[in-house]
Amino acid sequence: MKKLALLALVAALATSCSDDETSIPQEDLQLATPALHMRVSTASGESPFTGVLTVMPCQPESSIYFGNYVNHRLTPFYGYYMVKDGEFYESSSNRELLLPMGDYNMIYWGTPKYEEPIYSNPAVREPSYSIGGDLSQQAFSLLKMSNDTTYYPVYDLVHAVQNVNIGTDELVASLQRVVAGIKVSVKNQEGSALSSNIESVVIGITGIARELDFYTGQPQGDACTVAFPLVRSVDGTEMTNGTVMLFPSYGNPEFQMSIKLKNGTVKHFKQTLKSPLVANTKLTLNLTVGDIFTGDVSGDFTMEDWKEDNENIDVPIIE
Missing domain, CATH: 2.60.40 (Immunoglobulin-like)
Structure with a gap:
């Protein structure tokens, strides 16, 4: 798959996470990694999602960010997947979710791969992430051009929210374009x-x-x-x-x-x-x-x- 210009967005998102970590030994918990199947809804129907997907686990029925286990610790670093035809594929860029079994409210944001030409210099101001933080108080926002009153175009963005049970459910969602x-x-x-x-x-x-x-x-x-x-x-x-x-x-x-x-x-x-x-x-x-x-x-x-x-x-x- 050809390189995605939109990768710049999610690469930048990783740097916006706060540094807080909770040192809970991984071996003391029953942790699981869910399978993933994604589709994109368009005006003409649905199609399998191909692109970059980020997944933010929240506490059940809420927007309070739970975090993700990375290197045996609970961290603010969300799940990050390279996805092709609705399924994630092996990549050194992937950071899979690893969570204690139980109920979660998942927030998905993705940047689809585009087959036709799109604007080459989009920009967006990313939200920040902290364990226990309320993601409903965060936003993607326009980035202002230097020495001007106008703003840059943004990335192609798709979004969904889904309640899942880690241990029994797969991550299956229909992503909606929000731009x-x-x-x-x-x-x-x-x-x-x-x-x-x-x-x-x-x-x-x-x-x-x-x-x-x-x-x-x-x-x-x-x-x-x-x-x-x-x-x-x-x-x-x-x-x-x-x-x-x-x-x-x-x-x-x-x-x-x-x-x-x-x-x-x-x-x-x-x-x-x-x-x-x-x-x-x-x-x-x-x-x-x-x-x-x-x-x-x-x-x-x-x-x-x-x-x-x-x-x-x-x-x-x-x-």
Whole structure:
């Protein structure tokens, strides 16, 4: 399996655990390692999960973190699995759960492997973990860009909570995607190469939740603007991005586009989308631009949004 860019997330998560450990000899307890079977729910149904999965054992019917036995001690280091087709496979990166037999409430977070291109530089602020800590008070949160008011896109994240009995049950869960995806494509009206006067194109999406509650996976916190650049295609006819992952929006977000020309001029376009960005949905925006890149004349955009019945919207650049 090819390398996952999203591994950076879970690798970073390991460093956010606190250092507290409880020295309870492993041999004094009946410890067990459960088997694991995972699926991902999508709009079109379910499919076996492939990617990186983390598992946080909590006390029964609660969000109080129990921990995991590592090197004969109870530690805050959660279970960490490389998973393919719903089953974990042997890897030096794996850190399996080893727990006393009994009931637990498991919190799952995963980053699926993606077959199509996705945005290459996601970032997220991770929660912290401590034995006896309440994980419902923790969250994944957006990471702010340096010297800016905007935030980075996030990883593709799936989530589930499940009560299990270690010793009798396997870890079997249907993971739900808790982020939305957006893909933007900008082309000329005639399908010809975009103007060489374009230096850069940056997209902004407003109204995005700052956090996801770690226990429930629900959006919370202030509304923020997430920004990301578009990249010119090899043949120069399109500027686009791999699918960008965002936390869900509060209401209908505003789509913003800033086009910087080589002469220093910046053109702006904005349009409120007709639907919120909700978890487990992917929105594709196809924008067609006119001859707006020479001089200071205004131009028109035609925006097709497959989520909006392919409505065409002609809006002049106003700044």
